[in-house]
Amino acid sequence: MILDSKIPDGPIEKKWDNHRFHMKLVNPANKRKYHVIVVGTGLAGASAAASLAELGYQVTTLSYHESPRRAHSIAAQGGINAPKNYPNDGDSVFRLFYDTVKGGDYRSREANVYRLAQVSGAIIDQCVAQGVPFAREYGGMLDNRSFGGAQVSRTFYARGQTGQQLLLGAYSALIRQMGTGAVRFFERREMLDLVVVEGRARGVVARNLTTGTLESFLGDAVLLATGGYSNAFFLSTNAMMCNATATWRAHKRGALFANPCFTQIHPTCIPVSSGHQSKLTLMSESLRNDGRIWVPKKKGDDRAPNSIPEDERDYYLERLYPSFGNLVPRDVASRRAKEMCDKGHGVGSTRLAVYLDFADTIERHGKAWVEEKYGNLFDMYKQITGEDGYGTPMRIYPAVHYTMGGLWVDYNLMSTIPGLFVLGEANFSDHGANRLGASALMQGLADGYFIIPYTIGDYLASTSFPKIEESHPAVQKAEAGIAALTQKLMDVQGSTPVDVLHKELGKILWEHCGMTRNKAGLEEALKLIPALRERFWKDVKITGTPDGFNQELEKAHRVVDFLELGELMVRDALHRNESCGGHFREESQTPEGEAKRNDAKFSYVAAWEYAGTGAKPKLHKEPLAFEYVKPSQRSYK
Amino acid sequence: MSGTMTISLKVWRQRDSDSEGRFVDYVLSDVSPDMSFLEMLDLLNLELVRKGDDAIAFDHDCREGICGTCSLYINGRAHGPLKGVTACQLHMRTFHDGESITVEPWRAKPFPIIKDLVVDRSAFDRIMAAGGFVSVHTGGAPDANTILIAKETAEEAMDAAACIGCGACVAACKNGSAMLFVAAKVSQLALLPQGQAERKARVEAMLAQMDAEGFGACSNTYACEAECPKQISVSHIARLNREYLRAKLA
Numbered sequence A: 001m002i003l004d005s006k007i008p009d010g011p012i013e014k015k016w017d018n019h020r021f022h023m024k025l026v027n028p029a030n031k032r033k034y035h036v037i038v039v040g041t042g043l044a045g046a047s048a049a050a051s052l053a054e055l056g057y058q059v060t061t062l063s064y065h066e067s068p069r070r071a072h073s074i075a076a077q078g079g080i081n082a083p084k085n086y087p088n089d090g091d092s093v094f095r096l097f098y099d100t101v102k103g104g105d106y107r108s109r110e111a112n113v114y115r116l117a118q119v120s121g122a123i124i125d126q127c128v129a130q131g132v133p134f135a136r137e138y139g140g141m142l143d144n145r146s147f148g149g150a151q152v153s154r155t156f157y158a159r160g161q162t163g164q165q166l167l168l169g170a171y172s173a174l175i176r177q178m179g180t181g182a183v184r185f186f187e188r189r190e191m192l193d194l195v196v197v198e199g200r201a202r203g204v205v206a207r208n209l210t211t212g213t214l215e216s217f218l219g220d221a222v223l224l225a226t227g228g229y230s231n232a233f234f235l236s237t238n239a240m241m242c243n244a245t246a247t248w249r250a251h252k253r254g255a256l257f258a259n260p261c262f263t264q265i266h267p268t269c270i271p272v273s274s275g276h277q278s279k280l281t282l283m284s285e286s287l288r289n290d291g292r293i294w295v296p297k298k299k300g301d302d303r304a305p306n307s308i309p310e311d312e313r314d315y316y317l318e319r320l321y322p323s324f325g326n327l328v329p330r331d332v333a334s335r336r337a338k339e340m341c342d343k344g345h346g347v348g349s350t351r352l353a354v355y356l357d358f359a360d361t362i363e364r365h366g367k368a369w370v371e372e373k374y375g376n377l378f379d380m381y382k383q384i385t386g387e388d389g390y391g392t393p394m395r396i397y398p399a400v401h402y403t404m405g406g407l408w409v410d411y412n413l414m415s416t417i418p419g420l421f422v423l424g425e426a427n428f429s430d431h432g433a434n435r436l437g438a439s440a441l442m443q444g445l446a447d448g449y450f451i452i453p454y455t456i457g458d459y460l461a462s463t464s465f466p467k468i469e470e471s472h473p474a475v476q477k478a479e480a481g482i483a484a485l486t487q488k489l490m491d492v493q494g495s496t497p498v499d500v501l502h503k504e505l506g507k508i509l510w511e512h513c514g515m516t517r518n519k520a521g522l523e524e525a526l527k528l529i530p531a532l533r534e535r536f537w538k539d540v541k542i543t544g545t546p547d548g549f550n551q552e553l554e555k556a557h558r559v560v561d562f563l564e565l566g567e568l569m570v571r572d573a574l575h576r577n578e579s580c581g582g583h584f585r586e587e588s589q590t591p592e593g594e595a596k597r598n599d600a601k602f603s604y605v606a607a608w609e610y611a612g613t614g615a616k617p618k619l620h621k622e623p624l625a626f627e628y629v630k631p632s633q634r635s636y637k
Numbered sequence B: 001m002s003g004t005m006t007i008s009l010k011v012w013r014q015r016d017s018d019s020e021g022r023f024v025d026y027v028l029s030d031v032s033p034d035m036s037f038l039e040m041l042d043l044l045n046l047e048l049v050r051k052g053d054d055a056i057a058f059d060h061d062c063r064e065g066i067c068g069t070c071s072l073y074i075n076g077r078a079h080g081p082l083k084g085v086t087a088c089q090l091h092m093r094t095f096h097d098g099e100s101i102t103v104e105p106w107r108a109k110p111f112p113i114i115k116d117l118v119v120d121r122s123a124f125d126r127i128m129a130a131g132g133f134v135s136v137h138t139g140g141a142p143d144a145n146t147i148l149i150a151k152e153t154a155e156e157a158m159d160a161a162a163c164i165g166c167g168a169c170v171a172a173c174k175n176g177s178a179m180l181f182v183a184a185k186v187s188q189l190a191l192l193p194q195g196q197a198e199r200k201a202r203v204e205a206m207l208a209q210m211d212a213e214g215f216g217a218c219s220n221t222y223a224c225e226a227e228c229p230k231q232i233s234v235s236h237i238a239r240l241n242r243e244y245l246r247a248k249l250a
């Protein structure tokens, strides 16, 4: 298989325009003859489904949620980037492009990132036109704030609820199309397989989560906008139902999985309190704009934070990175927090936390100012920990948050299965080895509003589609396969509930394939995961019946896939014997403890081909070329 | 963590929408005060599954109070005893050792029960589809800063837009009215310049759909505001009423 990224010719600022001109168009009257299946209604899926329906395509969407508005995108807090340069502080398309390539530690595709930066301004315009209530200045203009990894203010936000407001905007566009019948939405449907006919993606098999029946949704192209796989770790900041089943099962049907070990650990989360914990809660990194991070200089210092004098505190990010200070990228901030705790400077009862302190800001601007900007985050902290973050510094610790890896896609967002497009967090495309804050919302909406509407037309117009019905052997076979898998799960009748086994997987991944990784640990994980998988298939216990609403069964299907994907994450991490962005191999660091890339050997996208459960997958490489942003050791000093 | 607690639970169990439901009693020990309410239910479900019983079905996802999925009626109150807090953000430290807790689904005709504590809220989507949007196509929007919006107006619109669509307002209302839910959207878009063109049609269509779904009339008791986890103000209902009058008079 040759990975053709289909990057258009020409200078980088002209590539997308040239490409748009050269792509085939579907005649307006013909659009309604094509039927597109969109799985997922987060920012990427909702914006795509609405935009395609507006163009005239027939669209069917499905989601395991009860409503499109519940998608995990709703939880994003901090903001969305666009180089509007409203603050007049030197921003430009090129600077956003540059920051994103650099932030991703030179492991992303330049052409994709440039296009992302190019279309991002229009996203803000679109959202405002929909009525998204972004924060404003007194004069009525839009307000911006700064975010990690950037020295300009380019982040648009709606209090601490940016994801909610953007998703409700996309949802409103989608629901308008649902109202006219242009989009048909199927709620509580979980895609469990991809239907591939004559080498092309033609539909999906889904389980109706209310009735338990299997249903097939068939069409001319399939879009997966199904989000990331952070929940492989069990504990993450993702919503409880987030999972990798759609992408993993497409992978098993032939879609290559790219850079699975590129996972992001977010620095500002509420620390784990004990074993019963079901998820971790993120507090927007915008807090790092005004909060200062520190630990006591003395190891094991038990004093209350407010009684530790200024000169006995180590504001380690400000000390190590004088120019970016507390605003270094996430991977750097997370790793440094772990390092401080590993060295014995951690705080709180578990000693796995550092302080995030607002005292200086409150003194400078007053409590009301802080409340207006971050009130909901302080409330959230209080609800979870029972403590008041205004009076004493908050305790934070890194947590798994985002996955840069995902299904491999070309410049058109098409996977290695023709007709299968992948959007949003589910694809691998734009963030390299580390995503900058406020860039996922931007990417999801770019993919859905402004990229797929063009690229899908080119595919549809240049392909002829034999009619396909449910009676087609490929559909029947896929349905029968899922029915058998479901029965196999129900039949195990072991003694351990799904969650318990999932937590064990999470622990293995966190310990050996988490914030830092090394050869011995990864090799250990490669033994532990297959053993756990075997135990799962002998000992999992699922109660209830398969022919009705059954959340234990839903979780079991998801964990089956995490147990396979987890192994691939580890394999990928083991093969990539360099550090880059969120992937930190202890063997490969600078004397100052920063990630040290090996460009000569690893300047490529690692795209894995499935070879059977437990079998060694085949590695394909897409070489990366950097013509505009020359790779250098990232420095935030 | 200050020791563990033992909790008595009375939970609504119902096989599916066609079956009769009933309360089932459970006693759960080793509940930590640091657990969230849903983590307490997770713990109970682990016990049930280990015993071979069907786990209690309940809707949840973000567990951060933002997705609007969790929907538990706890001790006779939507989302439980705390003001401005969703069930998923409620922690067991709010309860005391030995306390009995009753857990029910949202009860309202337009929200039929799917199983146990899970209800079907698709009526909300249909109300939104009737008019809860600004009709703009993707592409061609003017530069965002050509629309100036006073900060106070933007803030007020944001207060309304904070609705998470959980349905607590309906569950709390003795008439099962969805006025606060509808008002939040109508008010947000009535406040903003972007919403002006469709102002009249929107309020009429959304209210008509609300009636068609079988939601009741506003009871004027403000139970919705009291139980709303996002503390959406009933002043938005007043604006909704003005919008409706304005549409009728125009």
Ligand SMILES: Cc1cc2nc3c(=O)[nH]c(=O)nc-3n(C[C@H](O)[C@H](O)[C@H](O)COP(=O)(O)OP(=O)(O)OC[C@H]3O[C@@H](n4cnc5c(N)ncnc54)[C@H](O)[C@@H]3O)c2cc1C
Pocket: A039, A040, A041, A042, A043, A044, A045, A062, A063, A064, A065, A068, A070, A071, A072, A073, A074, A075, A076, A077, A078, A079, A080, A162, A163, A189, A190, A191, A192, A225, A226, A227, A228, A237, A238, A239, A242, A243, A245, A246, A282, A284, A401, A402, A423, A424, A425, A426, A437, A438, A439, A440, A441, A442, A444
């Ligand atoms: C707490 C938190 C805060 C964040 N804050 C920010 C921020 O401030 N700025 C930023 O840029 N990014 C942020 N992010 C990241 C960002 O929110 C996500 O990357 C992004 O929203 C993902 O959008 P998506 O459309 O790709 O997927 P999602 O929103 O996850 O949607 C996935 C959709 O797919 C459906 N689905 C999945 N699998 C199936 C299946 N098998 N069958 C049927 N349906 C399926 C789901 O029902 C859902 O509708 C944050 C993330 C978290 C966790």
Ligand code: FES
Pocket: B059, B060, B061, B062, B063, B064, B065, B066, B067, B068, B069, B070, B086, B087, B088, B089
């Ligand atoms: S689970 Fe999302 S609001 Fe409670």
